Amino acid sequence: MIPLIPVAHGLLIGRQDLPIPQWLFAWGASLVLIVSFVALSVLWRDVRFETDRWRPVSDRLSRVLVNPVTAGLAGALGVALLGVVIWSGLSGTDSPDLNFSLTFVFITGWLGLVVLSVLAGDVFRALNPWRAIARAVSAGFRLVAGQPGRAPLRYPERLGRWPAAAAIVGFVWLELIYGIGGFSSVGLEPRKATIAVIVYSVYTLVAMALFGIETWLDRGEGFSVFYGMFSRLAAPEARDGRLGLRRLLSATTHWATVSGSIGMVIIAIGTTTFDGSQEGLFKSPIDSLFRHLNDAGLGAVAAHRLAESVFLALSLAGVAAIFWLGVLGMRSVPGSPPLRELGSRFAHTLIPIGLAYLVAHYFSYFVFGEQAQFTYLLSDPLGNGSDYFGTASGGINYTSLSAAAVWYVQVGALITGHVTGLVLAHDRALAVYGDVRRASLSQRWMLAVMVAFTCLGLFLLSQSNV
Amino acid sequence: MQSRNSRIALALGALAVAVVLFVVLSGGSGSSSSGGGKRSFSFEFKDGQPVGGVQDASVNQGDEVTFTLKTDVDAELHVHTSPEHAKDIKAGGTGSVTFTADASGRYEVEAHPLVNGEEQAGVQLAELTVNP
Numbered sequence: 001m002i003p004l005i006p007v008a009h010g011l012l013i014g015r016q017d018l019p020i021p022q023w024l025f026a027w028g029a030s031l032v033l034i035v036s037f038v039a040l041s042v043l044w045r046d047v048r049f050e051t052d053r054w055r056p057v058s059d060r061l062s063r064v065l066v067n068p069v070t071a072g073l074a075g076a077l078g079v080a081l082l083g084v085v086i087w088s089g090l091s092g093t094d095s096p097d098l099n100f101s102l103t104f105v106f107i108t109g110w111l112g113l114v115v116l117s118v119l120a121g122d123v124f125r126a127l128n129p130w131r132a133i134a135r136a137v138s139a140g141f142r143l144v145a146g147q148p149g150r151a152p153l154r155y156p157e158r159l160g161r162w163p164a165a166a167a168i169v170g171f172v173w174l175e176l177i178y179g180i181g182g183f184s185s186v187g188l189e190p191r192k193a194t195i196a197v198i199v200y201s202v203y204t205l206v207a208m209a210l211f212g213i214e215t216w217l218d219r220g221e222g223f224s225v226f227y228g229m230f231s232r233l234a235a236p237e238a239r240d241g242r243l244g245l246r247r248l249l250s251a252t253t254h255w256a257t258v259s260g261s262i263g264m265v266i267i268a269i270g271t272t273t274f275d276g277s278q279e280g281l282f283k284s285p286i287d288s289l290f291r292h293l294n295d296a297g298l299g300a301v302a303a304h305r306l307a308e309s310v311f312l313a314l315s316l317a318g319v320a321a322i323f324w325l326g327v328l329g330m331r332s333v334p335g336s337p338p339l340r341e342l343g344s345r346f347a348h349t350l351i352p353i354g355l356a357y358l359v360a361h362y363f364s365y366f367v368f369g370e371q372a373q374f375t376y377l378l379s380d381p382l383g384n385g386s387d388y389f390g391t392a393s394g395g396i397n398y399t400s401l402s403a404a405a406v407w408y409v410q411v412g413a414l415i416t417g418h419v420t421g422l423v424l425a426h427d428r429a430l431a432v433y434g435d436v437r438r439a440s441l442s443q444r445w446m447l448a449v450m451v452a453f454t455c456l457g458l459f460l461l462s463q464s465n466v
Numbered sequence: 467m468q469s470r471n472s473r474i475a476l477a478l479g480a481l482a483v484a485v486v487l488f489v490v491l492s493g494g495s496g497s498s499s500s501g502g503g504k505r506s507f508s509f510e511f512k513d514g515q516p517v518g519g520v521q522d523a524s525v526n527q528g529d530e531v532t533f534t535l536k537t538d539v540d541a542e543l544h545v546h547t548s549p550e551h552a553k554d555i556k557a558g559g560t561g562s563v564t565f566t567a568d569a570s571g572r573y574e575v576e577a578h579p580l581v582n583g584e585e586q587a588g589v590q591l592a593e594l595t596v597n598p
Contacts (some may be wrong), residue, residue, distance in 0.1 A: 012549070014546030014550075014574055015546070015547070015548070015569075015572065015573050016571060016572040016573075017571065018570060018571060018572060018595065018596075018597065018598070031484055032482055034480060034481075035481070038476075038480050038506065039476040041476070041477065042476075042477045069493055199568070364571075389498045395548055396548040396549065397569075398547065398548050398569030398570075398571060399568055399569040402570065402598065403571070403597075403598040404598065426549040
């Protein structure tokens with residue numbers, strides 16, 4: 001029997017967006033060019049975002065929001081939700097879309113925390129269940145031993161943030177490649193995903209014990225680094241237990257100083273590019289590679305996963321190549337720092353593009369996923385017919401978002417990300433080159449990078465998978 | 467200072483013109499086709515595969531859609547809209563579902579073979595595209 005071509009599609013929601021129509025694609029692309037030239041003409045001359053500006057909010061507001069009780073509650077909430085994920089994943093139904101755990105992990109958590117981070121700052125730091133557990137254990141140790149525990153190993157600094165980047169690639173691979181599972185739309189089984197959650201939890205707790213809680217959170221824990229990156233776009237930040245507001249975007253400028261940070265931004269864009277193209281642009285190349293691998297004797301599921309993995313790697317490499325070609329071009333401007341340094345100094349300018357890609361690709365998926373999360377998945381987390389909160393009979397209403405609403409959000413996100421990226425790149429160029437003339441010269445290259453990413457994003461949205 | 471303000475004004479002006487043009491032009495080209503028609507599609511499920519491959523079922527929002535499946539094993543015809551539409555069909559038989567396509571988007575139409583009444587993993591028959 002000829003092996004079937006596996007059906008790949010969104011894991012938990014049986015609906016996909018319509019491609020953006022041609023006229024909107026044309027308009028989006030022209031708007032990107034107009035905006036870019038306008039941006040070039042209104043260039044400012046003084047660096048604006050590099051200095052650290054943080055102003056405390058009123059004492060009362062700070063005390064209400066940031067105090068030991070709220071910190072404890074947030075940590076407890078994080079641990080409780082991790083517990084619900086493990087409980088529902090292990091004892092609930094095998095149907096991916098009817099089990100609380102998968103929608104919570106891949107939609108509410110994974111995408112919802114991006115939204116929260118961008119709006120309210122580094123919320124995940126407070127909610128992070130592994131941090132909460134590690135801190136509780138560490139406090140217990142201090143109580144018993146009478147002295148604080150010390151990390152037995154020094155973190156190898158040359159690893160930078162690469163362990164975190166690897167964790168995020170692994171997570172996305174589990175969702176987009178392993179989870180599609182071969183011939184059918186069975187998707188990732190809740191039980192397998194939950195085992196992955198448990199394995200990652202143990203790995204994270206052990207790594208924190210070995211290298212120190214804060215070191216691992218800043219370098220190795222994928223989700224902390226990923227959400228921390230997006231939280232830099234937001235204004236709110238707590239410093240020494242005091243809540244304050246920083247200038248919007250300014251915190252991004254100090255983010256990419258650790259090696260591996262570039263990897264994290266590229267992963268945000270590259271994995272989304274892969275997800276957007278696996279059923280459009282990449283569909284037939286993936287199918288043909290699958291056939292070759294299958295003919296060569298590889299089992300169908302393994303051939304499918306390998307073929308997809310190859311194209312995920314190609315997506316990441318392609319995104320990295322676009323960025324580094326731009327940096328290479330910039331290097332030709334007199335007075336440029338060495339290539340690697342130049343690259344890491346401009347890495348943060350891609351954070352808004354990464355956010356734009358996520359919004360453009362997952363906006364409707366997130367909205368519909370949350371409708372499921374807060375109706376039947378909340379009241380019937382195991383999918384066994386219980387109705388804890390009386391919302392079990394509710395469900396997704398696909399008419400709640402019109403096609404046009406989705407299209408405008410998608411194109412609007414890409415253009416906003418484009419402009420924000422240009423703003424950050426111009427500001428950084430002023431800091432790197434010192435004068436407007438050379439800064440502008442260098443920014444022709446970054447402009448090309450941004451236009452490339454934004455037009456690629458529009459192109460992916462305009463692709464139909466038929 | 468004045469030159470900067472005037473440049474910002476110019477930029478905002480250009481943006482405003484672009485937005486107005488966009489709204490005017492998109493209104494014309496974005497007009498949707500009217501639904502309300504009746505559309506039917508038939509599939510055959512044989513040897514675990516859809517005969518003739520995965521079909522493209524494109525309809526307009528508001529259309530009344532009928533999917534008919536002929537199958538050589540016990541199977542459930544399943545349309546992944548919300549609410550979902552499903553019909554159990556006996557081996558060698560034919561069955562159909564009819565519904566109004568009220569939400570735009572792309573949806574999977576699948577056949578789930580039934581073994582001892584247990585629903586198996588779905589095999590895609592068609593992609594239903596509902597145009598606004």
